[in-house]
Amino acid sequence: MRAVVARGYGGPKVLRLEEVARPRPGRGEVLVEVRAAGVNPVDWRLRRGEMRLLTGLKRTRILGRDVAGVVAATGEGVEGFRVGDKVYAMLGGVFGGGYAEYVAVEAGAVAPMPEKLSFEEAAGVPLVALTALRAVREALREVKENAPHACDAGALERRRVLINGASGGVGTFAVQLAKIFGAEVTAVCGARNAGFVREIGAARVIDYDEEDFASGGETYDVIFDVVANRSYRICKRVLRPGGVYVTTEPGPRQFASQVLTMPNDRKARVVLAKPSGDDLSMLGTLLDAGRLRVVLDRVYPLEEAAEAHAHGEAGHGNGKTVLSV
Numbered sequence: 001m002r003a004v005v006a007r008g009y010g011g012p013k014v015l016r017l018e019e020v021a022r023p024r025p026g027r028g029e030v031l032v033e034v035r036a037a038g039v040n041p042v043d044w045r046l047r048r049g050e051m052r053l054l055t056g057l058k059r060t061r062i063l064g065r066d067v068a069g070v071v072a073a074t075g076e077g078v079e080g081f082r083v084g085d086k087v088y089a090m091l092g093g094v095f096g097g098g099y100a101e102y103v104a105v106e107a108g109a110v111a112p113m114p115e116k117l118s119f120e121e122a123a124g125v126p127l128v129a130l131t132a133l134r135a136v137r138e139a140l141r142e143v144k145e146n147a148p149h150a151c152d153a154g155a156l157e158r159r160r161v162l163i164n165g166a167s168g169g170v171g172t173f174a175v176q177l178a179k180i181f182g183a184e185v186t187a188v189c190g191a192r193n194a195g196f197v198r199e200i201g202a203a204r205v206i207d208y209d210e211e212d213f214a215s216g217g218e219t220y221d222v223i224f225d226v227v228a229n230r231s232y233r234i235c236k237r238v239l240r241p242g243g244v245y246v247t248t249e250p251g252p253r254q255f256a257s258q259v260l261t262m263p264n265d266r267k268a269r270v271v272l273a274k275p276s277g278d279d280l281s282m283l284g285t286l287l288d289a290g291r292l293r294v295v296l297d298r299v300y301p302l303e304e305a306a307e308a309h310a311h312g313e314a315g316h317g318n319g320k321t322v323l324s325v
């Protein structure tokens with residue numbers, strides 16, 4: 001089969017289209033014939049060698065955490081999926097393996113593809129939407145549990161959620177999901193994307209070139225720092241009592257804040273994306289009902305994975321970059 005393999009660490013040019021062996025589904029796995037694969041920041045971080053401790057010994061480095069495609073075969077013990085079903089999934093493992101014509105995926109990570117979405121749109125959903133869902137759902141739950149400590153009873157009615165990095169892959173889902181959960185959303189992004197984040201549900205938009213949300217007069221129940229360029233320490237001044245700061249950056253400083261704030265009224269949290277077929281099914285229902293929308297930035301053919309990385313790495317897209325396989 002054709003696959004894009006990262007040969008060594010470095011710039012986008014280390015990505016090469018090659019012929020490699022087609023995987024076989026093991027016990028409990030589904031073999032997906034990939035029609036589209038999502039491109040995520042973790043892919044270029046792996047490609048650059050930023051996670052060498054995890055990746056050093058692996059020889060076949062096929063990147064790609066998100067796929068949408070068709071079931072080509074099922075392994076022993078798999079129930080609920082048949083050959084020909086349209087599915088989508090977030091892949092586990094270090095590299096994922098989605099930039100390829102076929103990939104074997106653990107059945108628990110697979111969900112029926114939303115009927116109203118194209119393969120390209122569906123491939124733009126899994127990792128970013130699962131991250132946004134975990135972050136926003138768990139932070140709002142925690143704020144609710146902390147509610148008895150909140151000083152302003154009116155604040156209990158309508159949670160105020162700020163998304164820093166609202167126009168990217170994770171951010172666009174975080175804005176929409178926070179709105180679905182009943183929160184009032186403030187989005188932080190570049191001026192160019194202000195209209196677009198309002199369209200998907202932000203009540204207020206802050207242009208990060210004009211205003212620093214962490215030193216303004218407004219306060220929030222949840223601050224979701226998707227870009228991870230603000231810390232809990234900087235944000236706690238604008239976090240309401242009982243509030244939660246959540247970041248996507250799994251660094252030592254962020255984990256230390258999580259532990260150190262355990263006894264505090266205001267908490268810091270790190271969110272880690274996790275494959276989940278159940279959550280993807282739930283997201284699929286919202287997508288099919290038109291309550292949630294996937295925003296595609298650009299679609300590249302598989303053989304232009306290097307160009308797709310260069311575009312994504314520039315860091316100012318609006319929505320998802322996807323490879324068509």
Ligand SMILES: NC(=O)c1ccc[n+]([C@@H]2O[C@H](COP(=O)([O-])OP(=O)(O)OC[C@H]3O[C@@H](n4cnc5c(N)ncnc54)[C@H](OP(=O)(O)O)[C@@H]3O)[C@@H](O)[C@H]2O)c1
Pocket residue numbers: 040041042127128131164165166167168169170171188189190191193208226227228229247248249250271272273312315316317318319
């Ligand atoms: N922990 C996990 O499991 C996990 C899971 C998913 C993602 N992540 C991490 O989360 C981060 C975002 O991922 P993504 O897929 O959403 O990336 P993305 O699609 O590349 O989006 C990044 C966004 O950041 C915005 N941005 C750039 N500079 C900014 C600033 N100074 N202030 C506010 N926003 C700014 C850009 O918006 P403008 O164009 O408006 O500037 C862009 O839309 C990455 O670092 C990724 O590695 C972690």
